[in-house]
Amino acid sequence: MKVAYLLSKLNDLQLYSISVIEVFSVLFLIYGLIIISGYIFSAFFSIFEIRDYKRRNNFQDDAALLQSANLPAISVLAPAYNEEANVVENIRSLLTLNYPSFEIVIINDGSKDKSLQKLIETFELExxxxxxxxxxxxxxxxxxxxxxxKAYKNLRVIDKENGGKADALNTGINCCIYDLICCIDVDCILERNSLLKLIRPFLNNTKRVIASGGIIRVANNCIIEDGRIIEVRLPRTFLGKAQILEYFRAFLMGRMAWSRVDGLLLISGAFGMFDKQTVIEAGGYNHHTVGEDMELLVRMRRVMREQNIPYTVGFVPDPLCWTEVPESREILTRQRNRWARGTVETLMLHKKMLFNPRYGVLGLLSTPYWMFFEWFAPIIEFTGILFFIILVLLGKVNFQxxxxxxxxxYxxxxxxxxxxxxxxxxSFQQYKKPKFMFMLILTALLEPIIYHPIVMWAAVKGNIDLIQGKKSWGEMSRAGLGNTGKT
Amino acid sequence: MLIALLELDEWPFILKVNLLLSIFFLILTLLFVGLVLYLRIQKNFKEAHRKKQETKFIDFANTFLFDDSINKSKELANFKFTNIKSSYDYKILIKQVLIFDENLKGESTALIKEIFYGLGLYRFLLKDLNRKEWFNKARALFAFSKLGIAVPDQLIMPLLQSKRVELKQHGILYFLNTSKTDPLVFLDNLEGRLTLWQQVLIENSLKSFEVEIPDFARWLNHKEDSIVVFCIKMILSFNQFQNIPFLIDCLDHTSENVRHQAIQVLQAMEVPEALQLMVAHFPEETAANKRSILYAISKIGTYKDLQTLVPFIHKEEENLQIDFYKISGLFGDEIPVKKLLNIETITKDWEDFQEYSINSSIGA
Structure with missing residues (x-):
């Protein structure tokens, strides 16, 4: 009797586990289908946006801009923390940007090295x-x-107590003199006409433009002379190459698509231009989050929506800013961990916008997308892997x-x-040598198996760290671009 | 065969779908790889073709321009027959004609236009102008306006009211560059905002304009604020000092932007007579315009003018207080700004300063 009872219970349990497995399988399948549809839509939107951008800029005359005294002046804000090795060269490069009126504001965020001393000596600062x-x-x-x-009259250096990148940028906002601010990473390489291109959305728009962002490109192993990229090359490591693909996907497909529907939630902290007044009205950069760049834009957009002011955010797909990406697994993991925490923090801070029709595209599309496909995706994927391992252990896997x-x-x-x-x-065909394209295609074959698990785990770890209350940026040492790829 | 090999008939439906999807994705992947290769080869081919066409055209144009012994109409027909096979060829030649036109003057420009008509480029662009797509229209407008070639007005006028900023922009430039007497006449009928980019382009075109620059006061009462702002800027750019009284009137304009621009231009044109009105308006002005008035005083006013504003800068207007201190500093040692200055408690300083001003009977 007892045996029969136990057998029936076991049978119930098996039936129960089978139905749980089925439910989970279906859920994972639906999620996968939604992700795939999202990617397909973003690809379509992007291709139209790139095509239109090319058409718009096929026959433009930037030289006309350079001669005008009526262009808005720009304050370029560059926070620097322990940048002693490259800061002087980077500033020299920034000072040669093509733009009729701009100032460079370097914010020394309490560096522990001799950054400030070096700047004072080199540029004869007082x-x-x-x-x-x-x-x-x-x-x-x-x-x-x-x-x-006199040659450095548009350079200004602010020395302040250490407070992090957001605090340094806020100080720059307080101390700069112009109404448009361009926030950059001091170690990134800007194209000479990058300000001219990035300001275009502000100039040629009938709506109020609150911000404009550009595409960030990978500078590792490129040949650099006098602070300019003179030959574009692929990074030497697989991690570097995989990030090039990732940046293509993120910028050329993702952000271009979001730009088309005016749903951009992120302008990269490495290079973005903002309307200072709107930034101030929104309260400046938030120094309680590690994703201050995303959080600022979301807050600015939220403020504009709540005040019912028509506005837009511009996006320029030209390659204007080049940056060094991490090529070691450890640093890459730290970076992605921070990005994941930044995303979650921003979404939590602005959870009111989620699925809220009051915020239009932002509430109904952008924030849900970021929640499901940026925040949840690595967690669901990781759960899926755990689920699979459990099934293997239970012998429930049909390998076919x-x-x-x-x-x-795959x-x-x-x-x-x-x-x-x-x-x-x-669009831009930056990688001129055919072998680069073949190498990228090869990287695309290996990336889902070798690279993707690393960034997925980093994002999961980011979520765990956030729950544990970790707030730090983590050390982000860089190899430096100064000698990269030099022949 | 594959079905038999994998015994697909026995597979559940979902697996069959997934297998088909995998094959579909794989085919698409191969297709995109093919497209990448095709684009690369096509771009290289087009680049080589472009270079070849450019070289041929440069040789032809130089002969056409500087060799009087040739039969020009025959050469034109011959070049057209042998070298123009596709719309891409037309586009290459249009670009080249624009480059030649930009670099040549006098008689040679007329010859370049002869080439333009003779090679059928005019007809090609006119067709573009009649097409539905905005980018074809914009390209045609761009070329016509650069070359200063007139086309029937009825084709261009509607484009001035276009919602596409690019079309509107090129329409504006077309009217500017083809006008013989009144380059800004289009402003009379222009609707919608004039973007900063359009303003810059108009200014740039006007600078190379050979006929008399129009009087910008004509549009200072335009219903569109951005056009008024633009005209105020141009009064400064073209030193139209005779319009100063109209600029002073703009200080009473209903639009904040217009008043802002007027303050800035009056300051740049160094018109101290305008200060009285600016100071009178100060208490009611917006924060941005108050700031501009302070800076105008620093350029064309006196320390006493500045002092009269002290009672109208309120305790909560910290940024304005900072502007005030900054500007006070420009007047040298006349005021005890440095003594009072303590940025950590600027409002407290301001109270002390107001008290000091009143006690010293300076202004307030």
Whole structure:
């Protein structure tokens, strides 16, 4: 009797586990289908946006802009923390940007090295009167420096107590003089006409433009001379190459598509231009999050929506800014961990916008997309892997089914990357040598198996760290671009 | 065979779908790889073809321009027959004609236009102008306006009211560059905002304009604020000092942007007579315009003018207080700004400063 009872219970349990497995399988399948549809839509929107951009800029005359005294002046804000090795060269490069009126504001965020000393000596800086606006609360400013030399008259260096990147940018906002601010990473390489291109959305729009962003390109192993990219090359490592594909997907496909529907939620902290007044009205950069760039744009957009002011955010697909990406697994993991935390923090801070029709595209499309496909995706994927391992242990895996499902996901991943390569070829064709394209195609074949698990785990770890209350940026040492690829 | 080999008949439906999807994705992947290769080869081919066509055209144009012994109409027909096979060829030649036109002057320009007509480029662009697609229209407008070639007005006028900024922009430039007497006449009928980019382009075109620059006061009462702002800027750019009284009137304009621009231009044109009105308007002005007035005083006013504003800068207007301190500093040692200055408690300083001003009977 007891045995029969136990057998029936076991049978119930098996039936129960089978139905749970089925439910989970269906859920994973639906999620996968939604992701695939999202990617297909973004590819379509992007191709139209790139095509229109090319058409718009087929016959334009930028030279006319350079001669005009009526262009808005720009304050370029570049926070620097322990940048002693490259800061002087980077500033020299920034000072040669093609634009009729701009100032470079370097914010020394309490560097522990001799960055400030080096700047004072090289540019013959002298302390100015310590008077500046207090639009946003920041750590204490220790000094504001300007050069005695006329050639550097548009350089200003702010020395302040350490408070992190967001705090440094807020200080820059308080101390700069112009109404448009361009926030950059001091170690990135800007194309000479990058300001001219990035300001275009502000100039040629009938709506109020609150921000404009550009595409970030990978500079590792490129040949650089006098702070300019003179030959574009692929990074030497697989991790570097995989990130090129990732950047293609993120910028040429993702952000171009979001730009088309005016749903951009992120302008990269490495290079973005903002309307200072709107930034101040929104409260400046938030120094309580590690994703301050995304959080600022979301907040600015939210403020504009809540005040019912018509506005837009511009996006320029030209390759204007080149940056060094991490090529070691450890640093890459730290970076992605931080990005994941930044995304979650931003979405949590603005959870009111989620599925809220009041915020239009942002509420109904952008924030849900970021929640499901940026925040949840690595978690669901990781859960899926755990689920699979459990099934293997329980002996419940049908390897034929597994094989087919794996094949469909793998082929789609490759298709998505190859489409991104096609977009690059269709748009800007930066990688001139055919062998580079073949190497990228090869990378696309390996990336889902070798690279993707690393970034997925980093994102999962980011979520775990966030739950544990970790707030730090993590050390982001860089190899430096100064000698990269030099022949 | 594959079905038999894999015993697909026995597979569940979902697996069959997935297998088909995998094959579909794989085919698409191969297709995109093919497209990447095709684009690369096509771009290289087009680049080589472009270079070849450009070289041929440069040789032809130089002969056409500078060799009087040739039969020009025959050469034109011959070049057209042998070298223009596709719309891409037309596009290459149009670009080249524009480059030649930009670099040549006088008689040679007329010859370049002869080439333009003779090779059928005019007809090609006119067709573009009649097409539905905005980018074809914009390209044609761009070429016509650069070359200063007139086309029937009825084709261009509707484009001035176009919702596409690119079309509107090229329409504006077309009217500017083809006008013989009144280059800005289109402003009378222009609707919608004039973007900054359009303003810059108009200014740039006007600078190379050979006929008399129009009087910008004509549009200072335009219903579109951006056009008024643009005209105020141009009064400064073209030193139309005779319009200063109209600029002073703009200080009473209903639009904040217009008043802002007027303050800035009056300051740049160094018109101290305008200060009285600016100072009178100060209490009611917006924060941005208050700031501009302060800076105008620093350029064309006196310390006393500045002092009269002290009672109208309120305790909560910290940024304005900072502007005030900054500008006060420009007047040298006349005021005790440095003594009072403590940026950590700027509002407290301001109270002290107001008290000091009142006690010293300076202004307030």
């Amino acid at each position: 302390k100015q009167e310590l008077i500046h606006y207090h639009h946003v609360q920041t750590k204490k400013v220790r000094g504001i420096y300007k050069s005695r030399i 089914v597994f094989g087919i499902f794996f094949l469909v996901i 082929t789609f991943s490759i298709l998505f990357s190859i489409t991104a390569i096609f977009f690059e070829e269709y």
